[in-house]
Amino acid sequence: MNQRPNEIKIESHGDIILLDIRGDVTAFSEPFLNNAYNSAKESGPKKILLKFEETAYINSGGIAVLIQILAQTRRNNQKIGITGLSDHFKKVFNMVGITKLATIYPSLQDALNAMSAMS
Amino acid sequence: MSDLRLDHLRAEKTVLDDQTVELNLPSKIGYERIAIGGLAAFAKSVGFSSSRIEDLKTSVAEACINAMQHGNKGKPDARVLIAFRFQGDLLYVSVSDEGVGLKAEPKDPDIERILENLDPPVGFGVFLMKRLMDKVEFNRTSNHRHEVRMIMKLTG
Numbered sequence: 001m002n003q004r005p006n007e008i009k010i011e012s013h014g015d016i017i018l019l020d021i022r023g024d025v026t027a028f029s030e031p032f033l034n035n036a037y038n039s040a041k042e043s044g045p046k047k048i049l050l051k052f053e054e055t056a057y058i059n060s061g062g063i064a065v066l067i068q069i070l071a072q073t074r075r076n077n078q079k080i081g082i083t084g085l086s087d088h089f090k091k092v093f094n095m096v097g098i099t100k101l102a103t104i105y106p107s108l109q110d111a112l113n114a115m116s117a118m119s
Numbered sequence: 120m121s122d123l124r125l126d127h128l129r130a131e132k133t134v135l136d137d138q139t140v141e142l143n144l145p146s147k148i149g150y151e152r153i154a155i156g157g158l159a160a161f162a163k164s165v166g167f168s169s170s171r172i173e174d175l176k177t178s179v180a181e182a183c184i185n186a187m188q189h190g191n192k193g194k195p196d197a198r199v200l201i202a203f204r205f206q207g208d209l210l211y212v213s214v215s216d217e218g219v220g221l222k223a224e225p226k227d228p229d230i231e232r233i234l235e236n237l238d239p240p241v242g243f244g245v246f247l248m249k250r251l252m253d254k255v256e257f258n259r260t261s262n263h264r265h266e267v268r269m270i271m272k273l274t275g
Contacts, residue, residue, distance in 0.1 A: 002149065003149060026148075027148075028148075057152070057180075059177075059180055059181065059184060059244075060181055060184065060243035060244040060247065061148075061184070063240075063243050064240035064241070064243065067230060067233055067234070067240050068240060070234070071233075071234045074234060086173070087170070088170065088173035088174070088177070092177065092247065095246075095247065095250055096228065096230065096243055096246070096247070097228075097229075097230035097231075098230070100230060100231075101230070101234075
């Protein structure tokens, strides 16, 4: 059963780059997420917001890919926000420690407001 | 829950009783979605909450992925067997593969060590299973399959 490629839209919101990630997040997502991050970082953003679909299926393979990207954002001194997750995956992200690297926001608007206010 | 016994559900059972459901999947990533869809419907029918069903789906998906990748090592003709039943107030789930099992349970992943490239980004599947289910055991069956057995208690 093949997963459909992730569609990832990249948008600017002031000094925040939003990666709007559609689809499930698994090991199969690696090239799509990496390509999107590499495109996003070309403009040298200090703030990146990852938005997921609430209905997305996310497994440990996808979590590993996300952590590898968050390792890059840490090296690049970028502030990372996450939004759009279901309550279940907010819990899972907290369990695996992603919340040490990124702040999870309850909504896109909350994320944009909070991250805009960051220096 | 030290009194939870998993011997109600055995992967080597060839004659299924009238309460056990069994799924037989190709060992291909993606097919775990079939298992978690069926199991979610079953869990809903016996009264589990949406939140606990999500925990169950993640746990079983991770067990299936481990079975496919590590147990069956991607062999095209290998199968993953999932069996589940609800008895009393307990949901029993077994996921088995044709592998030899773990030499030792993986240690909990440490995200800081992973970020520093001191550890590989592995172990999240078993970690999540242990935290989301009420009991998890790893066994070898009498028909030489590696088995993960899990229990979720119906509460509330």
